[in-house]
Amino acid sequence: MRRRTGLVLVGAAVLAWGEWLNWRWSRALVGSSVGASEAVVVLGYRNPQSTANSINRWRVRAGIRSTTADGASGTRVIFSGGATxxxxxxxxxxxxxxKSVLEFDGTVLLEDQSxxxxxxxxxxxxxxEDVDRIKVASQPAHALKARAYLRRQRPDLAERLVRADDYRPGEWMVGKPLLALYGLWILRGLKGEERRVWL
Structure with missing residues (x-):
């Protein structure tokens, strides 16, 4: 009985750790920029098949729901990812x-070279360049990496970064510890100030 209780506690701690790290990453390097226009950048993931894979489908859903989270007008969704x-x-x-599955009828732009x-x-x-607010939609660690890169390349645009709706409590819960481990790996090159959480 004690062993089972111990395993349950360890499992709960691992799940909580995954949730906490993903929550933290989703709130790093974002501010509270305001304005009528915004861009939601949805980052692609390796996609060898002829239709969007499960990770890209989730990223698209996160990007689309980010456009409606605060009712901003003048929103464009930018899908970014090169040839598979x-x-x-x-x-x-x-x-x-x-467009075909989610029936999104808003403004869509493609960046298909990266x-x-x-x-x-x-x-x-x-x-x-011409939007007031910028959101990056992906898994939280990957989105943070992209925000850090924007900060390095164009600090003036990075001032416009706001939070996307790519973290929700309990979503991907069982997978979040693995996403957290992967996130620690891909974020290993970021500096301390690039992990800063602005609340």
């Missing part, structure tokens, strides 16, 4: 999913 092994760009596959997160950020910058 079958020749289609991740950006196009995500846009197709948003192969890395750094390139995602570099290539979407021209599409962000």
């Amino acid at each position: 092994s079958n020749g289609a760009a991740e950006a196009q596959l995500m846009a197709d999913y948003a 192969a890395t997160t750094w390139e995602n950020v570099t290539n979407v910058i021209p599409l962000l």
Whole structure:
């Protein structure tokens, strides 16, 4: 009985740790910029098939729900990701999913040349110049990495970053400890100030 209780407590602690890290990452390097126009940047993930894979489908859903979280007008969704092994760009596959399955009828822009997160950020910058607020939608650690890259490349635009709706308590709960471990790996190059949480 004690062993079972111990395992339950360890399991609960691991789940809580995964939730906490993802929550923290979703709130790092974002501010409270205001304005009527915004861009939601949805980052693609490796997609060898001819339709959006499960991770890209989730990212699209997170991006779309980020557009309606605060009722902003003048919102554009930017899907970012280059060609996959079958020749289609991740950006196009995500846009197709948003329009055909989610029936999203808002403004959509494609950035279909990037192969890395750094390139995602570099290539979407021209599409962000005229908006008041910028949201990055992906898994929280990946979105934080992109926000840090924007801060390095264009600190003036990084001042416009606000939180996307890509973290919700209990969503992906069982997978969040694995996402947290992966996040620690991909964020290992960030500086301390790039992990800062602004509440």
